Amino acid sequence: MSTYAAISDLSFLLVEPSETQRKIIAHALGEAGIRQIEFANSIASTLETLATFPPDLIISSMYLPDGTANELIDKIRNNPDTEDQCFMLISSERNREHLEHLRQSGVLAILPKPFTNKDLNRAIRATLDLIAEEDIDLELFDPKTLNVLITDDSPMARKHIAKMLNSMGIENIEFAEHGKEALERLNEQEFDLIITDYNMPEMDGRELTEAVRNSPLLAHIPILMVSSNAEDSQLSNIVQEGVDAICGKPFEPSTVRQLLAQILN
Incomplete structure (x- = not known):
């Protein structure tokens, strides 16, 4: 602490x-x-x-x-x-x-x-x-047992998101560089939350969201999308396509904490 x-x-x-x-x-x-x-x-x-x-x-x-x-x-x-x-x-x-x-x-x-x-x-x-590390307060999950998949083609972005989650008490974190790799990881093990970038090679965040929501085994997993283009019109309808919340880059820890509490509770 x-x-x-x-x-x-x-x-x-x-x-x-x-x-x-x-x-x-x-x-x-x-x-x-x-x-x-x-x-x-x-x-x-x-x-x-x-x-x-x-x-x-x-x-x-x-x-x-x-x-x-x-x-x-x-x-x-x-x-x-x-x-x-x-x-x-x-x-x-x-x-x-x-x-x-x-x-x-x-x-x-x-x-x-x-x-x-x-x-x-x-x-x-x-x-x-x-x-000032403080565990996130979740009704249905213990942060220390929460399994999170971060999908982002930027190694620095992945590290930053992971560090922020660590400060909230979330320790079990896996990584993918794009949507295709994320789907492979999702089919290999269980996750409680997906945090994904929007713009990625191979398969972007929208395509990943669509694939997750169309899978009976994965459709229940909450998705938080982070993007430096969060204010653009191309993302205006992404919530209707299955994303639970959108957060812009750069983002404040308090904002992410609030969004995670919202979509996980």
Whole structure:
């Protein structure tokens, strides 16, 4: 069980090359109750700081002198010592293609510049929720015996979802890279919940949902779909096709906790 009880216990690393932006964000963090803030201005200085000061949350700008936040998150996720690091982006970048990699990498939030204090506070709370481990309260299941299948073609996304479930007391987790592999796993063992991405090769989330709902042996399993395109019109009717709930990427632990309690209870 984590010893964290309050926002003031959290430590942050702010990666921002602009002195003006550093002051603005640091001031907002201070108003939110954050007291422990370290600073970096590049990928190199961030990695150097992580070696001696592993923070609870990294807040980074998109563009840095020696690369982008996409390159930074790859270096963090590919290092066993930092792969579980909580990460948030604050950027004026609006191009979905430039942001997609971060969405798939398990960031807790992507905030625009300028950001609102409300959005910043939600992201900070998400960090606390992920760190302060607390078993999810389910009427019909013991979280520790719940069997979950995560289906996502992104290894980083799979790890992030698994870490979030672990923080809720869910330990029995299996993985599949796409819908076809998921069906193979579903026919091999019993699962209580399927968490699936929408966009995947071989067989996407909609096709997986259709196959599960058309199978007499699998149709009862609840399905939570996660997608960086959750707001798109192509997903507007997915609930009618058998998905129990949809969650956008990036997602907050409290949102997933609420959705799981809803569909499992």
